[in-house]
Amino acid sequence: MKFTKMHGAGNDYVYVDCFNHDTPADPAATAIAVSDRHKGIGADGLILIRPSEVADARMQMFNADGSEAEMCGNGVRCVAKYIYDHDICKQDSVKIETGAGTLSIDLVANDGKVEQAKVDMGEPILIADLIPTTLSGDAKMSPVVDVPLDIDGQTFDVTCVSMGNPHCVIFVDKATDELVHGIGPLIENDPRFPARVNVEFIELVSPSEVRQRTWERGSGETMACGTGASAVCVAGVLSGRTERKITNHLLGGTLILEWDETTNHVFKTGPAVEVFSGCWQEA
Numbered sequence: 001m002k003f004t005k006m007h008g009a010g011n012d013y014v015y016v017d018c019f020n021h022d023t024p025a026d027p028a029a030t031a032i033a034v035s036d037r038h039k040g041i042g043a044d045g046l047i048l049i050r051p052s053e054v055a056d057a058r059m060q061m062f063n064a065d066g067s068e069a070e071m072c073g074n075g076v077r078c079v080a081k082y083i084y085d086h087d088i089c090k091q092d093s094v095k096i097e098t099g100a101g102t103l104s105i106d107l108v109a110n111d112g113k114v115e116q117a118k119v120d121m122g123e124p125i126l127i128a129d130l131i132p133t134t135l136s137g138d139a140k141m142s143p144v145v146d147v148p149l150d151i152d153g154q155t156f157d158v159t160c161v162s163m164g165n166p167h168c169v170i171f172v173d174k175a176t177d178e179l180v181h182g183i184g185p186l187i188e189n190d191p192r193f194p195a196r197v198n199v200e201f202i203e204l205v206s207p208s209e210v211r212q213r214t215w216e217r218g219s220g221e222t223m224a225c226g227t228g229a230s231a232v233c234v235a236g237v238l239s240g241r242t243e244r245k246i247t248n249h250l251l252g253g254t255l256i257l258e259w260d261e262t263t264n265h266v267f268k269t270g271p272a273v274e275v276f277s278g279c280w281q282e283a
């Protein structure tokens with residue numbers, strides 16, 4: 001299987017160009033195999049770049065545990081970069097079909113290669129049943145903002161947002177390993193999140209700057225999470241902690257987020273890097 005390794009702020013995936021190469025017969029099993037950082041290629045998951053009837057390409061994303069996710073914020077920047085750099089769609093603005101709808105991406109290229117991309121992530125989903133979570137705000141239809149979540153004998157105030165995939169955002173004084181690797185997986189698999197959930201631990205630097213560590217549904221801690229950073233931007237505004245435009249420092253790089261008041265859309269700007277290509281021998 002021909003693949004290309006790419007990352008957005010360190011959130012790295014194995015990409016398969018299904019315009020020009022064979023599509024894995026069992027992408028879930030392939031995602032598990034190639035993601036293994038010792039016996040495989042090493043990645044946070046697998047992303048298929050597929051032809052689309054309604055957009056310039058379709059992104060299909062699988063976590064390292066083989067589960068398919070609706071959307072990948074860092075991944076969609078890399079998909080847009082790939083189709084531009086490899087002359088599949090040489091336009092400065094492209095549309096990518098995802099499980100969270102068809103998204104528009106503006107590309108910043110240098111010498112014919114994309115370095116940065118700005119993604120219109122669309123509108124956040126705040127209705128608890130649609131996130132989904134059984135937690136509820138102070139009224140059935142109100143957003144889940146700073147709602148207490150008791151877990152492992154501790155209580156965390158959580159804010160839940162979906163960007164097509166579910167996120168549980170927790171503002172903390174220090175995003176320690178105990179929180180990320182101890183509490184993260186407990187929340188990921190808690191029954192109050194029927195589809196499981198991605199968990200973001202956020203340190204507030206200022207009303208316009210945060211630091212994020214992420215425990216991802218199906219992949220564990222990642223160096224960055226674009227949909228997570230978008231959910232954090234929304235959670236910061238809803239909880240009165242941040243402005244609508246923030247700089248988010250993640251372990252693997254920096255993303256700029258803005259939740260635009262007029263359109264209600266979240267915009268995310270960040271890097272996209274192609275590292276190497278190769279051929280994977282399916283077992």
Ligand SMILES: N[C@H](CCC[C@H](N)C(=O)O)C(=O)O
Nearest residue numbers: 069072073074165225226227
């Ligand atoms: N790393 C991705 C998020 C993957 C989310 C996935 N772990 C899920 O199951 O929702 C991002 O940059 O948005």
